[in-house]
Amino acid sequence: MRRRRSDELPRYVNPSEGPSFRWPRRNRLIASVGAVFLLCLYWSRSSPSNGDAVHAVNWMNYAYSLYAIDQATLCHAVMVFDALERHGSKADRILWYPKKWDLVVSDSRDRNSQLLQVALKQYRVKLQPIDLLMVEGKTEGTWSMPSCSFPSSRLESRQPRRWKVHSVQAEGVFLAGGRRAPCFTSQRNC
């Protein structure tokens, strides 16, 4: 590269002879603030932060799943939901329970319906009534038929058989094609 001749070098100009155009002070102030703002934005986006992963979580993608088969397990499941609520848990909550139970509180001693109502309204639990899967023992030569804690309408006969399974009917479980909310019993309008 050719060295410049001295007469081509920039010369110090007497300030009084400088360019006649100067930015007004207000515009300079705005430009400075704008530049600082853009810098801050750049820094905040480029610096890694462990908090980002947690803040970005969509808790509707996750759920706790509990089940109740009698009054005691229903009570204990509601106690777990109560604990999760108190400890600030954000994920969804699911409760599987026998289809024959209803949510109508028939009297002050109807604990099952009362607890289902509390689960639904106070702990935001999505209620899932089901027929139970049942398993029988199949040891050769013996027949053991579990007696149900509640009757299933699909039980056709009590003739001795090696084994028999009731298929699961879970109402309202929605297969995820897209991300539509499942139609649980508690949400008739979904």
Added chain:
Amino acid sequence: MSYTGSWDRSVTKFMAWSLVYYDRVIALDSDITVLQSLDELFLLPQTAIAMPRAYWYDTRPWPLMSLLMVIKPDLKELNNFKKVMSGGGDDALVRTSFFDMEMVNDRFADSALILPHRPYALLSGEFRRHNHTEYLGSPEEKWDARSVYNEAKLVYFSDWPLPKPWIMWPHEGLSEMQPDCGGSHEGTCEERVIWKGLYEDFRARRKDVCKLLSVPAPDWHGAKPASHEVTANTTEGTGHEAPQVEGKVEVERAKVHDT
């Protein structure tokens, strides 16, 4: 009849696999006390299932413990479980109420992500043990009952043959089974205070949340009963009618969430 509860309980757990709307589901038993939120488990690395081990078992490797399962819902897995169940279960195994644990171990023993039992599966019986190496994970670490309790996220109640916490203690059983405070059955110690506290807390919350009292204590046959089957139902079962506290369980208006 008395084993229906354990069958129903075992297999109803598998319904968690049907929740394919969700990326991940935590399936829980309810004979537990949750001491802290478990939400961070939803953010584990990708895996079909994550479970703690039953660290109190005599045999190695310790089996996976189905009281806490972090699963990826999957209808194929559910159908596989149904196929296994349609083959029926070995009668003796089904009666033990560990049928679901057997099935889950068969399927996932080799591939599960192992959750640390400390702090995700603290056994209530840990406070009755003398050697805590297996819980702590190190023979060097000094046992401190209060620290262990403070860091625990989930406690699983098992002090068989003492009954589960919704059933009252037979008096003789309690004095025989409670933490022995280093061999001295008199006096007290942190272990005994915490262990009793776990049971008292469960009973208090049962009364507060459900307005239910404890089921009367079963007969006590001693620490080595003649037949496991005789006591298993009375100490493990949930089919017994519990006396109720007066009044209704009602929604607390202040805490209602619009659904």
